Amino acid sequence: MKCDFxxxxxxxxxxxxxxxxxxxxxxxxxxxCDHCADELVDLDWLSGALRLTRLYEPAPASxxxxxxxxxxxxxxxxxxxxxxxxxxxxxxxxxxFLAIGLWKVSPRLRSDDYQAELAGEIVEAHVRSLQPGPISxxxxxxxxxxxxxxDRGAGFALPVRDFKKVGFTLNGGRLDVVEGRMVAVLGYxxxxxxxxxxxxxxxxxxxxxxxxxxxxxxxxxxxxxKMEFCAVSDATPAELEHLNRLMSDQP
Amino acid sequence: xxxxxxxxRARFQELVLPHVDAAFNLSRWLLRGRADAEDVAQEALxxxxxFFRGFHGGDARAWLLQIVRxxxxxxLEKNRPMELSMEFDEEIHLxxxxxxxTLAISGDDRQRLILALETLxxxxxxxxxLRELEGCSYKEIAAITSLPIGTxxxxxxxxxxxxxxALANCSQKGAVREV
Numbered sequence: 525m526k527c528d529f530x531x532x533x534x535x536x537x538x539x540x541x542x543x544x545x546x547x548x549x550x551x552x553x554x555x556x557c558d559h560c561a562d563e564l565v566d567l568d569w570l571s572g573a574l575r576l577t578r579l580y581e582p583a584p585a586s587x588x589x590x591x592x593x594x595x596x597x598x599x600x601x602x603x604x605x606x607x608x609x610x611x612x613x614x615x616x617x618x619x620x621f622l623a624i625g626l627w628k629v630s631p632r633l634r635s636d637d638y639q640a641e642l643a644g645e646i647v648e649a650h651v652r653s654l655q656p657g658p659i660s661x662x663x664x665x666x667x668x669x670x671x672x673x674x675d676r677g678a679g680f681a682l683p684v685r686d687f688k689k690v691g692f693t694l695n696g697g698r699l700d701v702v703e704g705r706m707v708a709v710l711g712y713x714x715x716x717x718x719x720x721x722x723x724x725x726x727x728x729x730x731x732x733x734x735x736x737x738x739x740x741x742x743x744x745x746x747x748x749x750k751m752e753f754c755a756v757s758d759a760t761p762a763e764l765e766h767l768n769r770l771m772s773d774q775p
Numbered sequence: 776x777x778x779x780x781x782x783x784r785a786r787f788q789e790l791v792l793p794h795v796d797a798a799f800n801l802s803r804w805l806l807r808g809r810a811d812a813e814d815v816a817q818e819a820l821x822x823x824x825x826f827f828r829g830f831h832g833g834d835a836r837a838w839l840l841q842i843v844r845x846x847x848x849x850x851l852e853k854n855r856p857m858e859l860s861m862e863f864d865e866e867i868h869l870x871x872x873x874x875x876x877t878l879a880i881s882g883d884d885r886q887r888l889i890l891a892l893e894t895l896x897x898x899x900x901x902x903x904x905l906r907e908l909e910g911c912s913y914k915e916i917a918a919i920t921s922l923p924i925g926t927x928x929x930x931x932x933x934x935x936x937x938x939x940x941a942l943a944n945c946s947q948k949g950a951v952r953e954v
Contacts, residue, residue: 534932535928535931535932535935536913536928539906539913539931541912541913541928566939567935570935570938570939570942571907573884573888573942574888574892574903574907574908575907575908577884577885577888578885579885579888579889579892579908580796580800580908580909581799581800581803581804581809582796582799582800583795583796583798583799583800583813583816584799584809584813586813587795587799587813587816587817588795590817591792591795591817591820594821594824737793739788739789739792739793740788740792740793740795
């Protein structure tokens with residue numbers, strides 16, 4: 525049996541698009557209309573089936589890589605043609621890093637703004653690593669090999685572990701520069717998504733993980749045993765926190 | 776994307792790039808395939824970047840999905856015009872690999888739902904995907920599809936009815952109910 529109410533209000537009611545007054549009116553109608561009640565059950569079943577079977581398909585890593593590659597930082601082309609200006613820029617940058625370094629001496633100054641700025645730099649470094657082209661690093665699944673290479677290059681010792689058994693495969697290590705200083709980076713892969721873990725020594729006390737997102741990437745930052753770690757990826761926050769726990773629990 | 780000024784670039788990264796998943800998902804369902812969807816979603820994102828100066832705030836996801844949708848339809852017109860000519864004809868099913876028979880024998884609930892959804896005409900499929908998978912409101916769907924809200928609601932109603940009958944024709948409907 526066809527019901528006039530069904531066509532005009534049923535969908536809107538089901539989708540929560542009716543005003544309170546209209547919804548109340550439809551609910552009164554629902555009490556004595558079997559047709560609408562049945563339709564509502566069907567709608568609910570259909571909607572549940574669509575959501576429960578997880579039909580949503582997120583973007584593949586290859587698409588993200590291609591898109592991110594378009595956001596490559598612009599190279600300072602003037603460096604070649606105007607060496608004098610380049611020297612001035614280098615001096616200014618060095619001063620800036622010195623200022624940042626002095627400012628960092630006082631841990632209490634470390635605010636959310638600073639954390640956001642740091643995350644921004646780290647996300648950019650991660651994005652750069654996803655782009656094609658040579659990277660200063662070593663590709664290996666062997667934690668010992670990666671550790672040896674990083675120890676020699678970074679000038680500080682850091683823990684390197686593979687967590688392949690629980691889905692985080694070590695793919696290698698590399699060196700990068702964040703905030704004007706050398707950092708070691710471990711490359712992991714989880715469910716096809718690359719994860720970079722940036723590691724550098726710190727004088728600041730241990731912290732529990734802090735998380736955030738930027739430019740579509742998630743980051744988790746923590747400090748343990750005079751080392752700071754920042755993991756960044758387009759994996760989910762839960763996946764990054766899992767890696768954080770794996771790395772923190774190690775002896 | 777390098778044609779954007781640095782501050783626009785930062786805004787684009789902040790506002791638009793978080794919706795790359797939504798862009799891909801809509802393309803995938805409109806084009807019924809991941810490989811084509813990746814190409815078209817990429818093209819749509821590049822177009823979004825070119826048009827970004829024309830974006831003056833508001834709902835960045837809806838703005839991006841509107842471009843994705845247009846790019847998908849342009850692609851369909853060029854590559855599979857038959858699919859668009861069949862829209863709104865509730866008696867004709869798309870020449871997809873799915874028929875009620877294949878749906879019934881496939882055995883895999885998820886696969887049956889995918890095939891059933893793919894048999895819907897694109898304009899029905901898109902409102903369902905936007906509503907059920909992307910969680911868009913009627914107002915957002917109207918903005919993305921350039922349809923009046925009343926038409927969004929009636930398309931959604933017909934799309935759901937078609938999908939329901941495609942699935943109800945299968946003998947294994949009960950199995951889907953339990954997923």
